[in-house]
Amino acid sequence: QVQLVQSGTEVRKPGASVKVSCKASGYTFTNYDINWVRQAPGQGLEWMGWMNSNSGTTGYAQTFQGRVSITRNTSTSTAYMELSTLTSDDTAVYYCARAAGNDIFDIWGQGTMVVVSS
């Protein structure tokens, strides 16, 4: 079936970087965009950025500009989100979500918890 499977929990110290993976299966990876959305503990959903999985073109929310990078490996149908210069405010669950070019997130990964703590 169509699914996105993300990598496991990550723990980082302040100032470090983290790279989360999102492996797609059950559909043609390059036919859909991948978006990343995060959710801090007890908070709402915050969109971080998107990637055209075919061309690799990306766009990022201003909040994360310069700190986030979304990439992909089309041979393994995997998208990646790397966030640098982490602070405790980056402690959150990070989700990847598929969008069919219309920015409607129809399939979501299970989420990856990132904990930033000294």
Next chain:
Amino acid sequence: DIQMTQSPSSLSASVGDRVIITCRASQSIGSSLNWYQQRPGKAPKLLMYGAFSLQRGVPSRFSGSGSGTDFTLTVRSLQPEDFGTFYCQQSYSPPWTFGQGTKVEIK
């Protein structure tokens, strides 16, 4: 950025009740409004898109309406599995933004 505001922030309702959640955009977004349900500890799930289109597999007791700046999500007859937090999201203009969520509790 387009701000999305939901009301109420939370509600408690009984099985069989009709529940209405509203979402207001800070500027006109046409019908580019989507709804998601998130159960505790789980990823969000798409319920409605384009303001009134039901995602495949979602029960028909869910319906959406509205255009421009004001939208509603209606659950015709609340069921025990309808608990969780509901979010609206605009897909009109980036950055894509979500409402703050409406937490639904089953009495």
